[in-house]
Amino acid sequence: MASRAQEPTLIGVCDGELDPKRYQSSYLTNKVGGQPDWLPVISRQSPRCGVCGAPLVHVVQVYCPLESSPYHRVLHLFACPGVECSGKSGTWRVLRSQCLEAEAAGTTSLPNPPQEAPLAATDWCETADDWGMEEEEDGWGGGGVKEVQKVVAAPEAQAPEVDVSNQLQDLSLSEPQEGTLVLRSFFISVVDESDLCEEDDDLRHAKKLLKEYEKREGMAVGELEEGEGQGGGEEKYEKTKARHGDAIFSRFMKQISLCPQQILRYCRGGTPLFISEPPANFAQAVSACSCCGGLRTFELQLMPALVSLLQKRDGGAETDLEFGTVLVYTCTKSCWTAGSGSAVEEFCFVQSDPDQQLFK
Template structure:
């Protein structure tokens, strides 16, 4: 079966207070905890700065009983751009039965009916229908000897406040992990936006391709690549000409990247569990050695999703006086093939990511 990735695109600002939950797919804001997961802030392994939340993806796997959310964080220090040590990706899971037990402890808070079958092979959205319901879910936080959780506090955002969990006072030392409980006001935050989803094949044959053709023509004029109009990309004549043409800079990988995303240049995310990533520059020759096995169960990791260059322009600080930005080409996330999880765990599992710089960032400005 031909691989058809799911494409994530901007779908408006998040303006309503406390309107996002662990099953909300979003850009920026603060992470929304799966019930039972403890709130923690993380520090950059390079500069010790506090990592900023970049995206949240609700992605339960087909035939799995677990709710499953992945959060990506990054350091906004320019000196750390492009370095994987300045990023962190965390996977959180919880069984439906565990949520029911947690909700009983929280005075039987109502929950939206979100099921694993709403995702992956059978999915055509990322839980967006559940977001439209009137369910009110309060993430449960566990108290332990390492940290103390305070009351829920909203973020201050120009695009609209988003709920967060505040912590006070204590840092996680001992284990050497770059984790810390800090005052919410000290956490840098990007403006928050919804992500909507469609299959990549949905964009094939669309008539509204002026923006895509503009980008391709600019690239053709600058690099001397015979790209042609988007409508004729699949034709044999133009298609063969494109494949045989060599860009001036010799970067055929980037040329292929541009051609592939031309169907939807505004895509901010590509999702294809156990699929193939789209490299923006030369694929590392030792990519398989770079992907370490799962630290928890030892299983190999598989590609799950990647962040795209168009996301960069949306990552702006909630503080208008701040110059908080983040630069990258693409960020590829690899997760445990077995999606292992210890029942009752309150700590997310850290996964692996690969960061590639964009050789021509100005195309996406």
């Protein structure tokens, strides 16, 4: 197995609005908002808030097949739009669904030629977690943003609803109710974080924000790192500690300064980027897979810049959804029962943003 340090971190950025009059999205589409595009054999599901019981709004859809897997694989993230529920972990849900290529091919037909030929799950490049980046000579294409596939897919064939109470607990499997909130939809494009080396206008702006933050907090982000691994590091930290006491937030700001407009970070099996100190027992808090009982691993996280994109489709105003980052952990084995018609619920953890105004 390759070292985790060699796994690339992929950055998702907004790539324009997904106009349903011009594009028909499918489960192959990486997107913000809109209606979820379920795999052809998966029952449509309308999850509800674990706190207030209200229908959840669809926030993000990510097509993410795994290396050497015969399965198409999709993650859907939902959140409660209620003001009182904003920023709480219990008000978010993440559902993983899979189906074999043969199953998808046998239940769909394309009435119109797609804009781009969809990739089969087995055709993905070496890590197969890049959900949209094409393999070239160096395995990643040498840098730059790769637009995810904007594929015109066929309407899904609705599978019979099945009893999945043991897997999804209090999720409702009914069709979305009339009047359920739908967010404006945007395409997500991908760039390898290691390719973010050119200093553009956005990067200069990010550095300006970082300097303003350091001036306000009376510290330099770099000073924290200089004290690590050296004698007297703890004393150094105490002298330069930010007024709000959150050195992790400082590191968070420095890391995303390469691409402040990022809305999503993807690195299955990698290390999450916390925005504040996680609970001391966080590792134990990440529950085991509800299906196989196995461990879960970090896969992706949503970033603060996404908040401004979460607008109501009908009115255009921003929603009350606020968060700093949403961490998603999925079954390490990505277990799946052949022929299953229901999604599997995974684990997500929400951290609020200690300094939201920096991302406005």
